[in-house]
Amino acid sequence: MAVLSTPRSAVQLAGKGQPVREHLFRIALISSLAIAFIFLAALLTYVLVEGWPRLDSRLWENMPSIRDPEIAGAQSAITGTLWVISLTALFTIPTGIAAAIYLEEYADKSRWWNRVIELNIQNLASVPSIVYGILGLGIIARALALGFSVITASITLGLLVLPVVIIASREAIRAVPPSIREGSLALGATQWQTISRQVLPAAIPGIATGSILALSRAIGEAAPLLMLGAVSFIRFNPDGVFASYTVLPIQIFNWISQSREGFHYLAAAAIVILLAILLLMNSAAIWLRNRYQKRW
């Protein structure tokens, strides 16, 4: 969360012994970074080269076509993705922050149920996404009768990333120094005033970063949505929360499995669009963090 910066003097205080080991350790760290970076660069180059001929306005102006890859576009998938992810954010961010405030500021850790809740949230963060798809199908689509619609997808994806939002928000709230709270309370503020005027504003950078990273995960999910009726062929943009929809990962998956080569280029171009949306979201996270960051 980068709220706590490491003391600057640590480097100067380090001992002078074992230079070879120090060196090897540094090389190991850099090569770890290089592995991640090389794979990302290779992936980006590959999709850019493969998708370049199709990376033009047809992609967002045209609707999908099964008949001709040349006139096919991903407009319904792009708008579907934006619809689903916006609703997911609306659902999951307030819920996640509220849960984090409760757990950090109100919950009594000596009570066993609060510890059970904590443990469960940690576990939920590692449940495979297809399980959430089954949950969404059984509970949200059928029991709550919301059907195979944008809202079902959003709530399911919201549940999927909620643990991540809660954990990130808790870290951010915990990183606000206790002295801020104590000062506020000492001046006669109530607990809620302290939280809403001191703690939350100070925790915004961490919460925003965590939430946007969580949404970035949601935007790339295809597995749970396959169960929730994201269709592979739709020539209409969603016109409300109960509309049928598709999202970019599903559209990409569908195009890749087509037999005609033209669709494979189209899939690569759509991957570039998906990466661009992700990049925009991550830039927003960085901007928010820098804009609101406070140092004590």
Add this chain to the structure above:
Amino acid sequence: MTSGQRRLSAAATAAIVVALSAACGGTNTTPPAGEGTASANASQAAGGELSGQVKADGSSTVAPLTSAAAEFFAEEQPKINVTVGTSGTGGGFEKFCNGETDISNGSRPIKDEEKAACDAKGVKYAELTVATDALTVVVNKENTWASCLTTDQLKKMWEPGAEGKITSWKQVDAKFPDEPLKLFGPGTDSGTFDYFTDEINGEEGASRKDYSPSEDDNIIVQGVTGTKGGLGYFGFTYFEENADKLKAVEIDSGNGCVAPSSENAQNGTYTPLARPLFIYPSVESAKRPEVAAFLDFYVANIAKIATDAKYIPLNSEQEAKLKSDLDTLKQG
């Protein structure tokens, strides 16, 4: 996954929901129920233009055909929103029999347990044959020995007993060279797999397991292209698209070698691997004007749609049957 298993897993995950809503400290607002199932009511606009939504789901083999139909249809009725999902034949019937879709695409006929599920929910349907597929057995271009295989030879390669034993072409036929046999095929969720195992091995789902399975036919193409002793099978459309990379094997089921082709699939000589592809419209849905309009269009233009989507069109006899089946459906 059967519907029973799915219900069970839904029940199991309900426990997670309870834990989760507790974790949210009661702030988790439940969305209002009952507002869903936004089944758009069709409204007749001026000039015979309809609006509304038609939901199709099911086999990924049939999806391109129904999608092509939807695309042609959009030129005529731009306000009718036809969506096509690819949950697989089984997954499609599960939704269809739950009343959640209007049309189910199938690459095999409906199974008895699926019929029972539909009956339980009171969903009535018709079975319409819309195109023909010729399951095509392919080998590497460098394979000079196997230009025609008998169904017995195929069975020898694919039957469950062959697992770990039949690893060389020489074991299939003494005339073949001692080249390692590498098999590629669709995964077990696929209707294509069901059909092939039923016809060749004599029992649906019975197959050796030590082959490279893939739900993506492109992977099978790549596998066979890259392996001299490779053999795989998939739908005829996929072979046509990749005819420059692969060699199709003629099939001998006792009446001589027959090549997979549109003509042979249509005239019924390509046995046993020519199979019909179906759509299952719901009788109830077909009463809605937008669904009826789509079905009328689909059937009336079936030859054009099938040719455009690179499927094997029906022969004239089958097409006449399709038309009369649709008429029967509309009468109730």
